[in-house]
Amino acid sequence: MSVNVYIPTPFRHLVGNRANVKAEGGTVREVLGNLDAQFPGFNDQLLDGSGRLARHINVYVNQVEIENLQGEATPVKSGDEVAVIPALAGGAVMTPEMVDRYSRHLIMPQVGSAGQRKIIESSALIIGAGGLGSPVALYLALAGIGKIGIVDFDVVDRSNLQRQILHVTDSVGIPKVESAKQRLNAHNPNVEVVTHEEPITSDNAFRIIEQYDYVINGADNFATRYLVNDAAYLLKKPLIDGSILMFDGQATTYIPGKGCYRCLYPAPPPPGMVPSCAEAGVLGAMCATIGSIQATEVLKLILEVGEPLVNRLLLYDALSLEFRIVKVRRDPNCPLCGDNPTIHELIDYEQFCGAPIPHREAPFGG
């Protein structure tokens, strides 16, 4: 009766640095005994003084926690998957509720207990609780990120409901940040949601952004996009950028020193040259595609896995259903992050863009 046992990172040194080992036994208890016979010292990590599974260890059989089966007497058969997951291994404390909630993360070697704790200890600021901000906030909250900040001055409008999945019909008329907080905590009460019910401006951008590890741009206007780019760069925060219009989407990740929004787009279009979503429309489902990519980028950066979308601009054409990637380079002549920068503090972005930053009295910038 041979089963596969997944070994999380903290225990791998006991089994020759392997993520998966074979073990024999007809029950979980026998499997654990067999592991100790194969790898002396293994059970010292799992059992408490009385020989029972320590309370911070959760054992899963085929992804079901054995407390929900028959405990250590849970029978196993050939080919079953057994996973041994420490709920508490230094750093952030994971409650049993969290171990259940995040089990699909915990069983992946690229995340595991250590990675999930990194997620729990991280914070992210989302600019705009709109089309992009909604899926980004939801997926980061579901993933268990410790703190999510949301900046939005606006109230929920019925026309938002076609795409902004943080808000529901009953939210119409209430501040978007409040609607967002309710929804996010309903999905995951472990997440601290901080609301910033104000437009982000040159006066408050540093104060808000400095409280977070990552910045996600879901703004709906150019002035805010240049402001957030400059502030994130000057505070040395990674900026995960996304934008959508009609059936087109773009996404990229800016790591300070490796290029910025100004390297890609040195100047904004004159007002009226590129339409906004309010003017030209956007297919609601586009938001999920680009927003989900932004959330994925944040999680990859936290986990330090894979290749981030740095120095690459992802272009999504929903009509032809094509994804393409073009190169983004740091511009040595960039006034912000180039070799001889001229921008050392936040500027007047309304003047730079020739258009006002939207605020409550003029939510579309007019």
Next chain:
Amino acid sequence: MALNVRVPQPLRNLTGGASTVQSTGGTLSDCVSALEASYPGIRDRLLDEGGEIRRFVNIFVNGDDVRFLSGLQTELKDGDEVSIVPAVAGG
């Protein structure tokens, strides 16, 4: 010199809705002229009054930003893909 030009959503009213059009030209400048002949009005959307590429529009040749190549003088060869990518602010 057959080139494939990727046209973004906001310019497709000029190309009859086409997302990809064929064009010609030994340099990017020639290519823009050829595009203008086929799709009148597109030049003004790409270039400013001084004839330079507008600063909120990026043109990529085979994925490389022409601002880091030779701008409008970037040489093109048969089969190259020219992508027009404007800044988009929707969120």
